[in-house]
Amino acid sequence: MTNLQQLDAYFTAHRERHLEELNELLRIPSISALSEHKEDMATAANWLAQALKDVQMENVAILPTAGHPVVYGEWLHAEGKPTVLFYGHYDVQPVDPVNLWDSAPFEPTIRDNKLYARGASDDKGQVFMHIKTIEALFALHKELPINIKFLIEGEEEIGSPSLTAFIEDNKEKLNSDLIVISDTGLYGPGKPAICYGLRGLTGVEINVRGAKGDLHSGLYGGGVQNAIHALTEVLASFRDEHGTIQVEGFYDDVLPLADEERAAYAALNFDENDIKEEVGVNELFGEQGYSYLEQTWARPTLEINGVFGGFAGEGIKTVLPAEAGAKISCRLVPNQDPEKIVALLRTHIEKHKPVGVDITITEFDKGQPYLTPFDHPAIQLASKSYEHVYQVPTAFIRGGGSIPIVASFDQILQVPVVLMGFGLSSENFHAPNEHFHLENFDKGLRVIGDYYTALNQLTPEELK
Known part of the structure; x- marks a missing residue:
């Protein structure tokens, strides 16, 4: 035997x-x-x-x-x-x-x-x-x-x-x-x-603070910054309409895929329709010029994992929220350093910070x-x-x-x-x-x- x-x-x-x-x-x-x-x-x-x-x-x-x-x-x-x-x-x-x-x-x-x-x-x-x-x-x-x-x-x-x-x-x-x-x-x-x-991992929590407390939208709306508007402006600056990350320097250290790797992925005959059916979407979305497998295995990401702030109960409460926040994670690929990526995020957030608010950033655990x-x-x-x-x-x-x-x-x-x-x-x-x-x-x-x-x-x- x-x-x-x-x-x-x-x-x-x-x-x-x-x-x-x-x-x-x-x-x-x-x-x-x-x-x-x-x-x-x-x-x-x-x-x-x-x-x-x-x-x-x-x-x-x-x-x-x-x-x-x-x-x-x-x-x-x-x-x-x-x-x-x-x-x-x-x-x-x-x-x-x-x-x-x-x-x-x-x-x-x-x-x-x-x-x-x-x-x-x-x-x-x-x-x-x-x-x-x-x-x-x-x-x-x-x-x-x-x-x-x-x-x-x-x-x-x-x-x-x-x-x-x-x-x-x-x-x-x-x-x-x-x-x-x-x-x-x-x-x-x-x-x-x-x-x-x-892929490696890093992330931050963004906390936006405007007025000292929530304000009446009729008395102050249009004259005082809304923390949620300020937050969404920052969040929208992170990616373009194709999902390409707009943080300056984010891709500088990315190790390109070797030709033999791309050939190996193509040989798997992956059917993107299977993923659409699995997750229940009509279309996939991601960085142009890369297949789904390349996007999810070998390219870095920046994703908003959660957003909070303002009134979310039943009905409507007409206020200008004083506080808002979001949690963001980045999947990283070889040669990218989590510490450097967080530093780039900090610089980007400061550059795109709207007037009338203060922003604090809390770092999460990092993995290479x-x-x-x-x-x-x-x-x-x-x-x-x-x-x-x-x-x-x-x-x-x-x-x-x-x-x-x-x-x-x-x-x-x-x-x-x-x-x-x-x-x-x-x-x-x-x-x-x-x-x-x-x-x-x-x-x-x-x-x-x-x-x-x-x-x-x-x-x-x-x-x-």
Whole structure:
């Protein structure tokens, strides 16, 4: 039997036990954003620590951070072979609104071969798959083909505020030849994908203040600045009618798409009509000269996420609002620096500030963009493992979203990051009825096992 056949036999024989164990983890309401779940966070960390011990990981520990702890474990006896650092997270999003769930969010339920529970796809299910892959490799071969370290954090869903400092303080412990993360998705059902780039993120809140209080529109209208009018004037200045950002210098550092990347995206035969139907619009909108995939994967954005101010109750209240505000986020692409972008936003807002108001700007958390060449041997090997199991070519894609800690790994540890996920965009992570297609749970176990075995063929030097 080939290694893949052995893995298939093992995972088939132990599938029900594995799902029962995963359900145990999914029942723990480890919501990092809510302080009342602090004990649940500790329970989840303890569960994972025991799971790592059960699959023969060594030096397993629950290590403190400034916030929720990380879970660590390692096995380092494959002399001369690559060392993989696997990263995932055990925290989950809040479940509100609960009434929109078809089953209890922390009581795992299988319907139509989909496992429904908060964390099923993001990210407990995918973390669990790597742990069970290690179990299988030990059971089949009595040892591992590679060295491996696990780093599982508890704050990803709140922006990983403590993890960058932890990585800095533990560079030696986390030293590795590559990092593997399963917190992304497939290109589509039955269509595996390697995500080799992520957009960064930054944003600001704009607060506009005019008069000392709301004013009667009949007495003062036309003679005193309206804070909402002033705000909308600033907001309208950010983009032109095609969505091209008008902030001076915004595009200066953008890394252009390579011809081979544009060709790879075109080869995906993406149908924009599918997106129109999915989101319920008649036409798409965006920067001219770029396809939808290029716009959402490889071009930066500036989006207004929320606007507030004035009277919004039933009926009408004829006032000049004294205050108004908006929240703005920017998705950034390689070579763009979040700090520089915020500085450019500040300059632009000051330049376009209408008379009669003061404007204050509050900065949000920032995340760097990330990009790995998709011809890197670690990525190419991962694509082959997908193809061995899914029996179709692997797509090479960028992610339009952000995983800020990926850039931290890249900058601090300076090793390649392989993003090999198994979720689908339709699985409602962060929303009611989150679920994980068990077809991809089953295939993903085999892909990971095949990949970890194949990495044995490479030397640490070949991964640099």
